[in-house]
Amino acid sequence: MCLEGASAVHFQDFNAEVLRCLTIPNVRANFVKKQRPPLATNEMESNIPAEVRFFSGDWCEVHKLLPHVWENENPKSSVSSSEGEPCAGYDIILMAETVYSISSLQTLYELTKKCLSRPHGVIYMAAKKHYFGVGGGSRQFLSTVENDGVMASSLIAEVADGSSNVREVWKFSFK
Ligand SMILES: C[S@@+](CC[C@H](N)C(=O)[O-])C[C@H]1O[C@@H](n2cnc3c(N)ncnc32)[C@H](O)[C@@H]1O
Structure with missing residues (x-):
């Protein structure tokens, strides 16, 4: 980047x-x-x-350190864009291999919502479809996103060589 x-x-x-x-x-x-x-x-x-x-x-509290986040629907940062509007959230969030643990999917999702610029921010998430032994995976994270209903999702890429785990890249953005 x-x-x-x-x-x-x-x-x-x-x-x-x-x-x-x-x-x-x-x-x-x-x-x-x-x-x-x-x-x-x-x-x-x-x-x-x-x-x-x-x-x-930790994802449950790192938003307290990050400068570009939303707090209670208000921008935390006092930094302004060139148009003079308060600037909050990141334009792009990239993550890879972060959705393996079921217990942290909701926390990670809540963090991305706090950190993503509105309305045009985009998240790209690369992950295995399923992590054997731990239960998480791209589809589990997708369910978390879909249950909340505020973000649209699309599958950008799928890597399946027939012999190893299927890997996916998903894109999320506010509806
Ligand atoms: C398997 S590593 C992937 C690292 C790197 N993105 C990659 O693809 O090689 C999982 C990453 O998720 C982060 N992570 C997992 N659980 C976390 C949590 N509860 N809070 C903050 N970071 C977490 C770890 O610090 C680590 O960077």
Whole structure:
């Protein structure tokens, strides 16, 4: 997203350690790869065109840290768009392999509703259709979304090689 010109990209994980040890080095590596000649580490930040931030926390409370969320139907952020309107929610939410546990599907869904820009925000979710042994899956998350009734869903891609688990990418947006 950063390399494609997004003005702000916020990463989230449950563990700060994962962000420090994997996510941040990964982001750095992608910028180094893109830029010729490679820049020294301390020069890199100033050359990243986007606002890149990292947040750790549980889905049930990470909205307290995220700057672009809705609180009680009102934007939390005081940041304004170019039209002077309060700006809340992210234009795009990307998630992969996040819907394996049935017990956290509702919490994750509630978080995405708080974080998605209205009315035009879009969520892309990549997941296995079913996670054997834990019970979650893309279709379980889809049921959670459909039961609430405020978002439309569409299947964007399906990867089925006939020998391993079926993987899907779903798109969700407000109706
Ligand atoms: C299987 S990993 C997938 C990681 C990465 N998206 C990928 O595709 O490689 C599951 C991710 O969901 C996050 N996660 C699971 N339950 C969570 C929760 N209750 N609160 C916050 N994050 C959670 C974990 O921190 C982890 O990043």
